[in-house]
Amino acid sequence: MFLESAFKPFTTPRFQHDQIMTTQLKTKRIWNFSAGPATMPPEVLAQLGDDLINVDSTGIGILEHSHRMPTFDRVLGDALDSCRQLGEIPNDYEIIFVPGGATVQFSLIALNLIPDGATADYPDTEVWSAKAIIEARDAVPTATIAVPFEGKKFHYDHVPVAGEMIPTPGAAYMHYCSNNTVHGTRFHLPPTAAPGTPLVCDASSEIFGRPMDWKKHALVYAAGQKNFGVAGMCVIIAHREVIRKPVRKLPSMFSYASHLDAGSRINTPPTFAIHAAGLMFRWMIEQGGTREMEKRNDAKAALIYKEIDGSGGFYRGLSRLECRSAINVSFRLKNENLDQKFAQEATDAELDGLIGHRDAGGIRASMYNAMPIKASEALAAFMRDFARRYG
Template sequence: MPARGRYDRTPGEVKVNGANRMLSFGAGPARWPEAVLRRAKEGLDPARFGGLSVLEIGHRGPDYARIHEEVRERLRRLLAVPEDREILLLPGGATMQFAMLPLNLRRDGRPVDVVLTGRWAEKALEHARASGPVRVAASGKEQSYRIVPPPEAWAVRADAAYLHVTTNNTVFGTRLARLPEDLPVPLVGDASSEILAAPLPVSRFAVLYAGAQKCLGPAGLAVVVIRRDLLEAVPEGLPPMLSYRAHAAAGSRLNTPPTALVWLMGLMLEWIEEEGGAEEMHRRTRERAALVYEALDRHPEVYEPVAAPPCRSLTNVVFRLRNPGLQPRFLEAARAAGLVGLAGHRSVGGLRASMYTGMPVEGARRLAEFLDRFAADGGAV
């Protein structure tokens, strides 16, 4: 049996680009590229804006306006957002959108149809139910969310206000591989855990939204891409802060926006564009996913991937050890190798490797090598 020492590196000894650094596979907040962290550090320099740091400039002034608009322009380019869509930058993460969507899109008390594919879809349903009727159009719950029901199996009714789907299920590691054709109602998608990391045709969605902390940078901010005609139909009488129309009319500066978060997201988007944009991000995502799934599939006696293969997520690889008693050792050995954030979501346990835009392919390779070593050692590290 190999010596224990093979895994014996203290976290502080793990070097990435010369810095002491752990490689985080956490589901969000997620890993940031070193280059972006460096730029963020430089950006805090008070010399940047005539004696003020970016944290101190006014949100109505020209410097912040430039940052804000550049972020929206980059999102439009990177996501290929059609001109008939508005891009909103909103506080409160994706969860705030669970609440705002039904308030803004429900007409005449109509039901909201939801495809139940995991924990976040359940949350979206729960929030929609707080403001009116909801229906489950399809559910993977009986299969413990290992599968995503295919669009042919969805019961979407034409009287629904809209249909809500989660394009990638962060907790169970599944993905909606195909979108429905000829939907009778607007399609609304939560793409928090794969936006820009995986291919998604924005133009197929009436609303596509994402919390930023996985693929786009900072936690606490959401990007909402919404068809403009839906803005016109937002019900009167909503408090402006909860109204997409009011936010759109104010250019997402209705109140003091989270200026630092928007700036940080801008740095992330700038880096993504420099690296080759969406296409390159998708290529890296596929490469990372292949590396890790292939490593798991090489050792079926040790690892059990949770998602049914056709439904596998490209960004959240969820798996279990055949011998769950070894999990604490797995996590400990991974940490010693500089790999952290691998515990599954607290509601389901097991293990999960989340790899979004900020995860280098090399990180996935290191994890795959670790999975091979752990399997070769029979978990006896």
């Protein structure tokens, strides 16, 4: 895969403490359809590479800077500002960066938002919302986690349509996953909760991939490693009143209000992940923002759905047509042996990361915001050729 290893022995004179010669090798890269961690833009990777050694001409790399010093003040400030600009996030919504992945938020959301004895609605649309249900129940055993839609009964092939879900009156919130990463379904519009019940959204696999209607949401969260950077952090975007008023006293690291009060720096934050997020936000703004991301994501997904729909049943999508994801396209071939063959031959053709999630099987092409359309064109051509050879 690589033309030449980028690594040289640590004893080489190129690596002195006060002078480092970076590697100037041309490195061949292939298309990476992984569901996450996922593809990042080459220009952001190159900037991160430079900044590892020396960020902002300080003579110190981003991994080595204290999180309390001015350089990191700049990095964090830029990341917060560009996140707000990119997402067009209203001023009465707060942004915090918290350590850990989206799975941590499954418990923290329940701890911060559901009072004892209250109910929260959790439509189950897939693996991730199912995990969120389990974690919320464990986190607040005194509350009721109601499941007004059980997608498992339908093999998770769709999200609830009008009338299919009866929300709980007076629920503290309705938690939903806007884009279901594994089965490749999504809510084209946010679900309808009971009157007065706000929405809480796991947008991990599509954040900034289309504009968001913030006013319908009390809180939106997403892990970094798919659409805006690297693993190790989440962004939480929440209405000020919600974040400022946790329903119970919590240890500081569990409390969104404490993270907000400490400016996302209660302790040492994931400094590299925050810097990567800042660069990704800026990259997306320069590309044209969330509307441009949406246009591109729709176009990339359409190329793959065209091959599925035109294959005469050789490829079968996992999602119903009306709720297909524009980011994760999941499908099966005629039999499991062909799934394996497809994934193997695709890797040989430099199209990697296509094997489906262990819970759904089959093939999954994840095409997040940073994935160029050329990758989808290459995959579509491969699918056509594969179907011609094995169909």
